[in-house]
Amino acid sequence: MLENLTERLTKALRNLRGVGKLSEENMAEALAEVRQALLGADVHFKVVREFIERVKAESVGKEVLQSVTPGQQLVKIIHDELVNLLGGGATELSPIRPLKILMVGLHGSGKTTTSAKLAKLLKKRGMNPCLVACDVYRPAAIDQLEALGRQIDVKVYSDRGENSAVKIAKRFERQASEDGYDAVIFDTAGRLQIDEGLIKEIIDIKDLVNPAEVFLVADSALGQEAVNVAKHFNEAVSITGVVLTKLDGDARGGAALSIKTVSGAPIKFAGVGEKLDDLDVFHPDRMAQRILGMGDVVSLVEKAQEVVDEKEAMRMAEKLRKAEFDLEDFLSQMRQIKKLGSMGSLLKMIPGLSGVQIGEREEKKMKQTEAIILSMTPQERQNPNILNARRRLRIAKGSGTEVRDVNTLIKQFEQMRKIMKMMKGDGARKMMRNFPKM
Ligand SMILES: Nc1nc2c(ncn2[C@@H]2O[C@H](COP(=O)(O)OP(=O)(O)O)[C@@H](O)[C@H]2O)c(=O)[nH]1
Ligand SMILES: [Mg+2]
CATH class of the missing domain: 1.10.260.30 (Signal recognition particle, SRP54 subunit, M-domain)
Structure with missing residues (x-):
């Protein structure tokens, strides 16, 4: 993902050596490379533009720290802005119990698989989750969820005779809490594209169940389309987070980098494979490291920054003393x-x-x-x-x-x-x- 960014940057930053201050002129080449790499990774063009502006604002006129090169300092600034773009810190699950999670998204995005992955993760954290099959349109969808439930030893509620997802959700929600489950994950149906029927059904389920979390499951391979889907779903049902799936594939990363800015919802989890363990809590800083691939430079600059703070404090202590x-x-x-x-x-x-x-x-x-x-x-x-x-x-x-x-x-x-x-x-x-x- 975004593999060429590191390469492009390294090349462009070579010319920045020996410059005392970062300026618009001496950063121009490096920033042009960053812009190209981001656009090439299918990041939304508006997000790219704002990103470059923020990096400029953070760096122009800044004194370069002792013991690092201007290029290294610029890498750190780019890194920090990438973290911001990805949503800042990692976000956690709601503490409300029972924890009701409504899974929404397009067909094939990974809702059913992710529901099971989440149940497994909650179990690992000592919770007692169950799954509710609300995809009533394809009997195979219920089979799929039940098979997954068996694999992880988690109860799956279903009713093949009922054709209203809303009624199923309500009935089994009550049942789940009577049976002592402290987490209920509702797997819903998707469509090939967003349509009113799909949105209406989700709104109805949401109103009835009042879930603490509404997760949009989005396929990262869809790139900007995944971002539009997130925006749309968020406007309709206020999602609380995004699960970005298939990040193990050859997705170009653009979705991950644009989704927070465009849809307003943070990425909470990342699907990184077909197996039920392949779900990671999403850490913006780790993702930024992966994208940029210059972890050593980033920590080098962080250390130099600490030295400056120490030095300044020492200077003050000396003044105090005198x-x-x-x-x-x-x-x-x-x-x-x-x-x-x-x-x-x-x-x-x-x-x-x-x-x-x-x-x-x-x-x-x-x-x-x-x-x-x-x-x-x-x-x-x-x-x-x-x-x-x-x-x-x-x-x-x-x-x-x-x-x-x-x-x-x-x-x-x-x-x-x-x-x-x-x-x-x-x-x-x-x-x-x-x-x-x-
Ligand atoms: N490689 C990979 N495949 C995934 C991931 N998440 C889901 N899938 C696959 O995507 C396909 C569709 O998943 P499914 O859960 O049925 O999607 P749904 O229609 O939204 O319920 C299945 O073959 C899953 O195994 C992921 O993170 N990585
Ligand atoms: Mg499904």
């Missing part, structure tokens, strides 16, 4: 902390403060502090001593806070600086003991 710390540093440090999502780097370097956690309240406070500092002029940030009453009032107004808040912040900052100054001497260790009280 008491050269001004409000400008305070602000940039706070942003760093916000970026890291925790007090991480800096606090770990200050004895006594490691292990401090940031909660919601602190976060709000940090936002307020940030707003206050942002309302100061650069001179005020470098030299808080000039902050008289008039300036403080202006800053409070500018940041949507009270003068009281501005005063508190400045007082805290002064205190911190005072402590830092004292720490310069050999009283450092003694002062550290007082630090947590701040």
Whole structure:
């Protein structure tokens, strides 16, 4: 799948060596290759266009990290955007019990097979699933589901005398919960293409059963057609996820890359073979790795990024130690902390403060502090001593806070600086003991 992407990129990125900054010009060739590879893999052209734009926005003008090449950095950006395109993080099954899953999709997409695969997976997770045969149009469909059920030792409810799928669904849903099943998977009929009758039947079943999950089973070999089907089904019955089947075949990958953007529903599982074990939880990052095939480059850049964060934290710690710390540093440090999502780097370097956690309240406070500092002029940030009453009032107004808040912040900052100054001497260790009280 998308095999030539790695090759095309490697070639194009060779020319990016030795460039200090990524720019529209020096990335042009590489991005043209990416565009060609994506279009060649049958990714929707609008998705391709947006993808290229996002990669550009993420990379133009960005300083290239030390110890990696610009090409490597671009690979990482492309990788991250691929992950986004594929839906971000992996999504899990609804926690609602009994877990009712309605399987919908075109004829031959793999609904019946996937129903059995899912039942097997749920069983492995310690659940007690059953299957309901709602494909009433072909007796062979019921035979197929029953045969699969026997293979995995899962109960299959069916009624060959009933010709209303809706009635079957309702009756066996009740039966299943009386029999103590905590997951009920409804296998439904499909058509060769979407038609009103099919949609109506699914809507009726859905309204009656109220399933926690509505899975569209889509054949990845259909490429863009699979994406259109997903969009259509989603508009009609609000699917909660897509199971993309036959990814083991020679599908070009375009469906996987477009389906989230076009249909709005995330891919939850991937069918990767005819056997009942051939169902994978869909992981966007792993898929992106497979598509791009440059896992070593991606982790290299991630490591370089960590080094930069560490270095910056170290520089700040040094400033702190020398008491050269001004409000400008305070602000940039706070942003760093916000970026890291925790007090991480800096606090770990200050004895006594490691292990401090940031909660919601602190976060709000940090936002307020940030707003206050942002309302100061650069001179005020470098030299808080000039902050008289008039300036403080202006800053409070500018940041949507009270003068009281501005005063508190400045007082805290002064205190911190005072402590830092004292720490310069050999009283450092003694002062550290007082630090947590701040
Ligand atoms: N290779 C491969 N074949 C699959 C996969 N999922 C389903 N199939 C095959 O596709 C065909 C149609 O599947 P079926 O479950 O009957 O589709 P339904 O009409 O939607 O119920 C069967 O021959 C399955 O074995 C898959 O992930 N990989
Ligand atoms: Mg079927």
